[in-house]
Amino acid sequence: xxxxxxxxxxxxxxxxxxxxxRLVGVGAVALIVLVWWFATSGLGSEERLxxxxxxxxxxxVLRSFPSLFRERAxxxxxxxxxxxxxxxxxxxxxxxxxxxIAAGAWRVIESAGAPIALFGRNLPVAALIPLTxxxxxxxxxxxxxxxxxxxxxxxxxxxxxxVVGVPDRYVETAQTLGASALQVVFxxxxxxxxxxxxxxxxxxxxxxxxxxxLAELINAQHGLGYLLMSSQRRGMSEHIILILIIIxxxxxxxxxxxxxxxxxLFPYRTVEE
Amino acid sequence: MSEPVHPPAPPAAAPAAVPNVVDFKNVTKKFGDLTVxxxxxxxxxxxxxxxxFIAILGPSGCGKSTVLRLIAGLRPHFPASEGTVHVTxxxxxxxxxxxxxxxxxxxxxxxxxxxxxxxxxxxxRGMASKERLERAREWIQRVGLDVKxxxxxxxxxxSGGMRQRVAIARTLALSPRIILMDEPFGALDPTTxxxxxxxxxxxxxxxxxxxxxxxxxxxxxxxxxxxxxxxxSAPGTILKEMRVPGPEFxxxxxxxxxxxxxxxxxxxxxxxTLQSSTRAGDD
Numbered sequence: 198x199x200x201x202x203x204x205x206x207x208x209x210x211x212x213x214x215x216x217x218x219r220l221v222g223v224g225a226v227a228l229i230v231l232v233w234w235f236a237t238s239g240l241g242s243e244e245r246l247x248x249x250x251x252x253x254x255x256x257x258v259l260r261s262f263p264s265l266f267r268e269r270a271x272x273x274x275x276x277x278x279x280x281x282x283x284x285x286x287x288x289x290x291x292x293x294x295x296x297x298i299a300a301g302a303w304r305v306i307e308s309a310g311a312p313i314a315l316f317g318r319n320l321p322v323a324a325l326i327p328l329t330x331x332x333x334x335x336x337x338x339x340x341x342x343x344x345x346x347x348x349x350x351x352x353x354x355x356x357x358x359x360v361v362g363v364p365d366r367y368v369e370t371a372q373t374l375g376a377s378a379l380q381v382v383f384x385x386x387x388x389x390x391x392x393x394x395x396x397x398x399x400x401x402x403x404x405x406x407x408x409x410x411l412a413e414l415i416n417a418q419h420g421l422g423y424l425l426m427s428s429q430r431r432g433m434s435e436h437i438i439l440i441l442i443i444i445x446x447x448x449x450x451x452x453x454x455x456x457x458x459x460x461x462l463f464p465y466r467t468v469e470e
Numbered sequence: 471m472s473e474p475v476h477p478p479a480p481p482a483a484a485p486a487a488v489p490n491v492v493d494f495k496n497v498t499k500k501f502g503d504l505t506v507x508x509x510x511x512x513x514x515x516x517x518x519x520x521x522x523f524i525a526i527l528g529p530s531g532c533g534k535s536t537v538l539r540l541i542a543g544l545r546p547h548f549p550a551s552e553g554t555v556h557v558t559x560x561x562x563x564x565x566x567x568x569x570x571x572x573x574x575x576x577x578x579x580x581x582x583x584x585x586x587x588x589x590x591x592x593x594x595r596g597m598a599s600k601e602r603l604e605r606a607r608e609w610i611q612r613v614g615l616d617v618k619x620x621x622x623x624x625x626x627x628x629s630g631g632m633r634q635r636v637a638i639a640r641t642l643a644l645s646p647r648i649i650l651m652d653e654p655f656g657a658l659d660p661t662t663x664x665x666x667x668x669x670x671x672x673x674x675x676x677x678x679x680x681x682x683x684x685x686x687x688x689x690x691x692x693x694x695x696x697x698x699x700x701x702x703s704a705p706g707t708i709l710k711e712m713r714v715p716g717p718e719f720x721x722x723x724x725x726x727x728x729x730x731x732x733x734x735x736x737x738x739x740x741x742x743t744l745q746s747s748t749r750a751g752d753d
Binding site for chain 1: 566573579590
């Protein structure tokens with residue numbers, strides 16, 4: 198603020214110190230809550246800027262937690278949603294990553310896969326719902342397969358890009374050190390691409406988590422998407438807000454856990470967050 | 471004294487049936503309409519018990535690297551469009567560990583520790599883990615790294631000079647017949663560069679390999695080389711081949727000697743005159 202040693206908060210492209218960064222982040226959230234609180238304050242619904250049916254106050258949302266937790270089996274729904282995403286996404290990884298690595302190493306496979314992957318990535322996910330219902334019914338299988346089909350083109354493409362992104366120099370070095378084609382793939386391409394693949398999977402998992410809500414709007418007995426849908430039918434706007442916040446916190450927690458693993462798994466590759 | 475040979479005359483086939491280490495005959499490489507090297511001819515004899523150190527000198531983008539990649543068998547430069555490339559008497563099919571290459575870019579494998587990097591080629595040969603790590607540590611020592619301190623480090627903890635030491639150790643551990651070096655010290659600071667030159671000379675003497683060393687530094691070429699091939703700018707071709715005295719002293723000392731500087735100035739003049747004459751109307 199004063200001396201030349203002090204960095205200005207508005208220095209171009211300079212990240213503020215970590216503590217300031219966190220404070221500013223918390224401040225922004227606090228600001229939104231404050232506006233929310235202000236817009237929903239007042240005793241009677243007539244005195245409020247926004248009616249409680251549209252937007253309940255922060256306190257009302259918080260107070261509705263016990264009823265969501267006990268009467269509406271929140272934990273069961275979280276478990277159901279997570280299970281669907283995890284199984285569907287795991288399938289996508291199991292199929293997409295090995296295929297993507299093979300296609301990145303042998304570009305003829307990539308040539309064959311390119312149009313299919315392009316088609317798969319550009320298909321609006323919601324458009325897959327009727328077909329998956331036709332193929333897999335309306336139970337759990339459909340939800341898992343929906344996630345699988347929606348994610349596998351992205352997982353595949355990112356794996357291809359990661360392998361292709363390994364600089365030629367590494368491959369050439371390995372070859373002049375006597376590595377065979379298979380040794381190049383397994384000793385060079387896979388280990389060097391793996392940190393990137395993992396990083397993109399972490400981002401794609403967030404995507405999968407978003408997709409599952411779509412699938413859960415139809416014939417689900419549990420699940421966060423189902424809870425959202427039934428809250429809307431019952432007109433419980435405070436539960437809707439609460440579930441949205443829970444989804445956000447859940448996604449954030451999962452991302453942090455995956456990130457923590459990433460640093461442990463690939464200590465030689467520093468990841469920026 | 472220098473004995474400028476022009477045009478590079480391949481020595482007559484030795485009476486003994488020892489094939490030349492490398493033979494280029496009228497080699498041209500084109501990418502579509504673009505000619506990268508044109509009509510390159512040279513041979514490097516197999517000197518028993520010691521290899522030669524060939525410095526390939528030329529401006530950036532003159533196709534010096536193409537020559538190395540043709541010897542290494544690396545696409546897309548390999549194979550040549552015209553002419554023949556022979557390595558130890560035969561035509562090569564692709565890259566192999568008898569012709570190891572060190573690049574300017576740092577190519578230590580990020581996921582491997584220093585010792586696992588150095589042992590890479592041995593691992594590809596199927597050498598047992600204990601044996602190859604032993605060999606690797608020996609080489610780590612010989613390139614001037616500290617086994618205790620550095621063997622378990624990952625490349626991201628190393629400086630540029632250390633990374634190139636690892637790359638050299640990784641190559642020499644395989645005792646290749648031919649070592650190809652594509653501006654390996656190009657990204658290093660001047661002081662480190664001199665240290666690395668001294669190290670390379672010392673290791674090369676023991677290794678008995680033929681080294682092809684691409685550089686655009688005249689001092690580096692004169693210091694390291696037994697012979698210097700001077701390349702013209704694109705399309706690259708050998709303008710002149712020169713014999714220079716070998717590195718008898720450490721680089722810092724050599725560079726202070728008037729004889730050494732004489733060669734440097736001579737080459738600088740040759741490059742200037744030859745290039746202007748080619749520009750004037752060689753085509």
